[in-house]
Amino acid sequence: MVGVNEISFSFFGLHVVVQSDAPRYLDLFARLYPRAISAPRPASDFTFQILTGSRNLFGAPAVVIGDDVYPFLISPPRLDYIHSLVLEALQQRLTSHFVIDAGVVSRCG
Numbered sequence: 001m002v003g004v005n006e007i008s009f010s011f012f013g014l015h016v017v018v019q020s021d022a023p024r025y026l027d028l029f030a031r032l033y034p035r036a037i038s039a040p041r042p043a044s045d046f047t048f049q050i051l052t053g054s055r056n057l058f059g060a061p062a063v064v065i066g067d068d069v070y071p072f073l074i075s076p077p078r079l080d081y082i083h084s085l086v087l088e089a090l091q092q093r094l095t096s097h098f099v100i101d102a103g104v105v106s107r108c109g
Contacts, residue, residue: 011090028082029083032083060072070085
């Protein structure tokens with residue numbers, strides 16, 4: 001794919017590679033997971049692509065996760081929607097941890 005960049009990070013032991021033709025989505029993951037970003041690309045356990053241009057294999061903006069393709073109904077795709085798709089896919093592949101939303105954690109009672 002022409003014009004595609006990538007970022008890699010570790011997510012509870014999974015080595016993840018995010019590829020996109022739009023830098024704003026790579027920036028999102030760099031901001032969300034700054035301590036997990038890896039400079040050298042490790043062997044990837046999980047790769048997904050965020051394709052925002054219409055000149056790709058699918059002819060429309062989409063997120064590709066494994067064999068699944070999620071086309072976007074709005075353009076440009078919302079950052080929170082993409083993050084939710086990716087996070088859900090990562091959580092389904094985790095076998096070493098149980099992930100919960102910090103909103104359900106109580107501190108000091």
